[in-house]
Amino acid sequence: MADKNLRYMALxxxxxxxxxxxxxxxxxxLFEKADSFRAAVNPEALLSDxxxxxxxxxxxxxxxxxxxxxxxxxxxxxxxxxxxxxxxTMGLSQRMEMNTRADLLMDQSLDRFELAIRSGPFHFKAAxxxxxxxxxxxxxxxxxxxxxxxxxxxxPSLAVALxxxxxxxxPAPGASFSYSLFDPLSMGSQTVKVHVAxxxxxxxxxxxxxxxxxxxxxxxxxxxxxxxxxxxxxxxEGLLGLRLEKADRREALAxxxxxxxxxxxxxxxxxxxxxxxxxxxxxxxxVRIGGVDVKGLVMEGGRQTYADELLxxxxxxxxxxxxxxxADSLPPEIRSQLAPSLFIQADxxxxxxxxxxxxxxxxxxxxxxQKIMTWIHREIKRRPVLSLPNAxxxxxxxxxxxxxxxxxxxxxxxxxxxxxxxxxxxxxxxxRFYYHAWNAVFIGRWITxxxxxxxxxxxxxxLRFAVGEQNLQTALxxxxxxxxxxxxxxxxxxxxxxxxxxxxxxxxxxR
Numbered sequence: 001m002a003d004k005n006l007r008y009m010a011l012x013x014x015x016x017x018x019x020x021x022x023x024x025x026x027x028x029x030l031f032e033k034a035d036s037f038r039a040a041v042n043p044e045a046l047l048s049d050x051x052x053x054x055x056x057x058x059x060x061x062x063x064x065x066x067x068x069x070x071x072x073x074x075x076x077x078x079x080x081x082x083x084x085x086x087x088x089t090m091g092l093s094q095r096m097e098m099n100t101r102a103d104l105l106m107d108q109s110l111d112r113f114e115l116a117i118r119s120g121p122f123h124f125k126a127a128x129x130x131x132x133x134x135x136x137x138x139x140x141x142x143x144x145x146x147x148x149x150x151x152x153x154x155x156p157s158l159a160v161a162l163x164x165x166x167x168x169x170x171p172a173p174g175a176s177f178s179y180s181l182f183d184p185l186s187m188g189s190q191t192v193k194v195h196v197a198x199x200x201x202x203x204x205x206x207x208x209x210x211x212x213x214x215x216x217x218x219x220x221x222x223x224x225x226x227x228x229x230x231x232x233x234x235x236x237e238g239l240l241g242l243r244l245e246k247a248d249r250r251e252a253l254a255x256x257x258x259x260x261x262x263x264x265x266x267x268x269x270x271x272x273x274x275x276x277x278x279x280x281x282x283x284x285x286x287v288r289i290g291g292v293d294v295k296g297l298v299m300e301g302g303r304q305t306y307a308d309e310l311l312x313x314x315x316x317x318x319x320x321x322x323x324x325x326x327a328d329s330l331p332p333e334i335r336s337q338l339a340p341s342l343f344i345q346a347d348x349x350x351x352x353x354x355x356x357x358x359x360x361x362x363x364x365x366x367x368x369x370q371k372i373m374t375w376i377h378r379e380i381k382r383r384p385v386l387s388l389p390n391a392x393x394x395x396x397x398x399x400x401x402x403x404x405x406x407x408x409x410x411x412x413x414x415x416x417x418x419x420x421x422x423x424x425x426x427x428x429x430x431x432r433f434y435y436h437a438w439n440a441v442f443i444g445r446w447i448t449x450x451x452x453x454x455x456x457x458x459x460x461x462x463l464r465f466a467v468g469e470q471n472l473q474t475a476l477x478x479x480x481x482x483x484x485x486x487x488x489x490x491x492x493x494x495x496x497x498x499x500x501x502x503x504x505x506x507x508x509x510x511r
Contacts, residue, residue: 053252059241093259122387173198220478274487337419346414428461
């Protein structure tokens with residue numbers, strides 16, 4: 001039971017990224033303006049000097065605040081914002097702080113930005129300069145620096161200028177816009193859709209307020225905003241009961257909690273119809289997926305098959321595996337899973353040094369995988385954290401949840417010459433399915449592995465919906481609060497045999 005509780009406590013990180021992805025993206029994201037959006041905006045009326053305080057609530061209970069200041073400068077505008085939240089995942093309450101600075105030109109397009117995120121021992125910074133066809137970005141995580149260039153199609157503006165821009169354009173109810181959001185957290189672009197739902201009177205601070213209602217759809221995550229006649233955001237609502245409300249300075253800063261008992265991970269967990277007593281002992285599982293459109297999710301492949309809402313998972317067998325993996329003979333799509341990336345720094349000196357200490361060149365891929373998994377299980381403390389999952393930072397801090405275990409394992413395994421990817425979806429634990437991340441390794445074929453649970457292969461209650469790195473949270477976002485899981489069969493063949501035996505017991509032998 002103690003081991004189960006430890007696993008339960010370490011599941012919390014992925015859902016935090018999911019729940020706050022929309023909130024953070026709209027606070028710091030950048031967007032490339034689409035023609036339809038740009039045509040609706042009056043550039044002369046977009047931005048005016050203003051200072052805004054908002055309180056952050058979860059199910060009507062305060063968990064933080066945001067403070068933003070927009071000032072006109074000689075060359076354009078300066079936007080500064082501070083966001084502070086107290087977040088509970090799996091019973092552990094933690095404080096997260098984010099600070100953003102952005103320099104905008106007179107046409108509200110972005111010139112440069114800086115952001116910093118701090119939570120416990122994890123510190124992340126990013127700074128970007130907009131060029132003609134790319135964003136030049138520098139990142140720093142716990143002192144480890146990286147530089148990259150992200151291509152863009154046209155000069156972006158700032159996502160937090162979106163709502164004032166829509167209001168200034170005075171679009172008619174029913175109007176819709178699309179634009180491409182560049183998120184500095186994931187270093188990628190996604191399409192965001194805005195729909196002007198119409199006029200609505202809401203209760204705000206005890207009085208009725210006339211507002212314009214906007215529906216913002218970010219890859220299935222729905223953010224609703226109510227704007228008053230002055231163009232101020234009175235309220236924003238998002239996932240899992242999270243919302244922001246306009247306030248004055250005193251109200252925003254008052255009664256900040258040192259901890260909160262509202263557990264986001266529990267709130268997002270998916271109940272099911274059947275208790276699974278021994279997940280690790282199952283050889284197969286069949287579940288019915290409902291409530292969501294699975295288009296765009298990675299339901300098929302490897303041990304998973306999907307048809308007619310039924311997802312079948314069969315546990316892999318570690319037999320007839322190759323003793324070596326020649327990289328030159330691998331298909332390009334598999335060979336790419338050996339390469340380093342922004343948060344999976346397989347080429348980092350400390351990662352490569354550690355791999356040399358953990359494994360031997362003569363080890364088979366299977367032995368290398370087992371040694372790396374054993375080292376992570378022994379050396380990395382299993383605890384929910386609020387951070388951008390980063391292999392080197394996890395190695396430095398020696399603590400993390402499923403995200404940190406997955407990226408660190410991927411970095412070490414790739415450095416050891418084993419193609420490795422990160423997968424995410426749901427896993428069964430304590431009578432519910434929880435959002436979770438794990439790995440798959442290629443040893444002649446893809447085999448799932450969970451370094452957090454120390455399972456190789458991973459048990460069949462790992463339901464894969466997404467594959468990738470920074471884009472995992474976006475891919476899963478549309479599932480939250482909507483997906484349903486119905487267990488149809490445990491060890492499918494055994495279930496069929498048991499059912500047949502029961503039917504035979506009730507057959508009338510005289511018939």
